Amino acid sequence: MKNAVSRYLLLPAALVGSLSLFALRPEERVVADANNAGLKLPEGFGALVVAETGGRARHIATTPQGTIFVKLNRPNASGNGILMLRPSAGGKAEVVSGFGKYGGTGVVAKNGYLYASSDQEVFRYKLNEKGEVTNPDKPEKIVTGLINRRQHESKSIVLDNDGNLYVNIGAYSNSCQVNDRQKGSLGIPNCPILDSAGGIWQFRVDKLNQSYSNGTRYATGLRNVVGLDWSPQANQLFVMQHGRDQLHDIFPAMYDTKQSAELPAECMYALKKGDNAGWPYMYYDGLQKKKMQAPEYGGDGKKEATGNFIDPVAAYPAHTAPNALLFYTGTMFPEKYRNGAFIAFHGSWNRTPEPQKGYYVVFQPFKDGKPSGDWEVFADNFAGDAAKAAAGRPDHKPCGLAQGPDGSLYITDDKKGTVYRIVYNKK
Amino acid sequence: MASTKLIIAALGLLAVGATSAAAQQKPAVKAKSTATKAKPAGATVSAATLAAGKTVYTQNCLTCHMADGGGVETMNPPLGKTTWVLGDKTRLVKVLLNGLEDVEIDGEEYRNVMPAQPHLTDQQIADVLTYVRNSFGNKASAVTPAEVKAIRAANKK
Structure with missing residues (x-):
């Protein structure tokens, strides 16, 4: 009798104990x-709103x-341009602090540092053993004085893996x-824009005030690269270019509105040092798969480009604005995704x-460090419904991508500020 | 009995809310329309002018400002209910004649340039601005070709 009672008393204690174990490892339980x-x-696949x-x-x-x-x-109401989030229950996360009193786009964590960019500068912050920024008000300014004339800012x-930092400077x-x-x-x-913009600049990760x-x-x-990533398989820089706008508006005699909507392709380039992708002298026609002379530089919609310009390694529908590129190296998703690329349009x-x-968000299969096979839409309906997408009035606009330590895919939205997480849960 | 009272109270609150919202909006609208010193707007704008204006809009403005006049956030400003569209006509005509760049509009920055539209005639500028001032929720006086002509003449240095 006495034993039985104490057994029942122990049961809740054991339950509390096991629950607290779960609480200690919130990352373990991700609920779509x-x-x-x-x-x-x-x-x-399943998805959840992380924050x-x-x-x-x-x-x-x-x-x-x-x-x-x-x-x-741009900085939020508290004046912070970078938010730090910690994992919480169910695979979600909560904003625990903010810092960095500047707006911008770029943020990368690598080798014990967090790198973040304003529209003119790049900073880095030391990360501690918990992966948190400890000196939010005293970053090292590693790059400064980059041109920002609002457009493509x-x-x-x-x-890369050799101590170099690559920065897009949009035209x-x-x-x-x-x-x-x-x-x-x-x-x-x-x-003359190409002297200081319209390309990728390389700096060292650890030198100040470059x-x-x-x-x-x-x-x-x-012209403008917002999405870029270093391919671990090819050991090479891959970038997504935003192609030029308004062929019909500017040259209505050469292009009708339909051509203007479908040209030029948004392009993926695999870059080597010294490469020239041809803006503004040419654009890439993804329908004919040809480099075309830009109408501003003697083109007529039919003339192919002259000049020593590289070809894209993949092309996507015009004007869809690829804002993030991520090579997937995780093991959570099925084998076909490994070393392929996700692209947020x-x-x-x-x-x-x-x-x-x-x-x-699109998935582009890769083989041996090169795009291989057709891309496919991976995560759709950020817009909310087809009518909102068609009208250009979406609820959300996917803009950033990151891979979590467990192989989850994180996606940011710069319309409402939602952070999504995609997990694979099929056994 | 008690529930009826609650419903009445709720209705009363709704009415207060509605009138206070209306009271808040009214002065702003009034200020804008008096600033343009308009005669009653609708009376002076013909359907033919609006149709002509819409044609000019479709050919020259639609891409950036979009079909609903809502623009594109952070890039191209909206045309509905902004001081730039409803306010001073001279300033508005000059936006088309000279273009616009690096101007904060109603507290928001827009990064694309507004190109100048020197290829548009006085009539086309008058028509499209009259159309814009009476679309996308706007209601304001017409812009006349004579006004555009005078502003264009003064604009040349």
Whole structure:
């Protein structure tokens, strides 16, 4: 009798004990939302809303310990441009602090440091053994003085494995016209923008106050790159270019509205030092699979480009705005995803009168470090429904991608500030 | 009895809410329309002018400002109920004549340039601005070709 009573008394204690074990390891139990956070996913995948940041959440980074950092396009009401989130129950996360009094896009965690960019500078913060920033008010400024003339302002960043930092410096122009976006205005000869923008610049990760004179123009002729990543398999930089806008608006005699909506392709490039992707002199026609001379520089919609310009390694629908690229190296997702690339397409605005497009995350299969096979839409319906997507009035716009330590895929949205997490839960 | 009272109280609250919201909005609208010193707007704008304006809009403005006039967040400003569209006509006409860049609009920054539209005639500028001032929830006086002509003449240095 006495024994039986004490047995019953022990039972709740054991329950509490096991519950607290779960509480200590919240990462272990990831619960997808009943509606998969409103997303459409392949079979076996689930999604949850990890957090609502309420800010324009651009890029996102995770540490091996599971800390999440989100870069906001402009500082929130508390004046913070970077949010730190810690894992909480059910696979969600909560914002525990904010720092970095600047807006921007880029954020990367690597080798014990957090790197983040404003629209002119790149900073780095030391991470402690918990993967948290300990000196939020005293970062090292490693790059400064980058050009920012509002248009294509995002300084997206990525690191290689040899101590180099790559920074996109977008062209402050659509197509280097004498008068930007003006009907019939021609291109400026030897486009001067390319001296300080329209390419990828390389710096060292550990030197202070570097600017143009200390960096290298690693690749040029790239109008604007927001999504970029270092391929561990190819040991090479891959970038997603935002192709030029408004062929019909500027040259209505050469392009109709349908051509203007479908040209040019959004392109993936595999870069080597010294490469030139051809902006503003050419654009890539994804339908004909040809490099075409830009109408601002003597093109007529039919003339192929002349010049020593690299080819893209993959092409995607026009104007859909690839804002993040991530090579997937995790083991949570099925084998076919390993070493392939996820691409977040922010969605179009200049396809009118054709329906707008994008607002999805695409998977691009890779083999031996090169795109291999057709891309497919992986996570869809960030817009909310087809009508909102077609009208260019989506609920959410996917903008950043990161891989969690368990192989989850994190996605940020810069319209409402939602942070999503996609998991594979099929046994 | 008690529940009826509650319903009445709730209705009363709703009515208070509605009138206070209306009271908050009214002065702003009034201020805008008096600033443009408009005659009653609808009376002066013909369907033909609106149709002509819509054609100019479709060919020159639609891509960036979009079909609903809502623009594109952070890039191209909206045209509905902004001081730039409903306010001073001279400033508005000059946006089309000279373009616009690096201007904060109603507290938001927009990163794309507004290109100048020198290819548009006085009539086309008048039509499209009249259309914009009477679409997307806007209601304001027409812009006339004579006004555009005078502003264009003064705009040349």
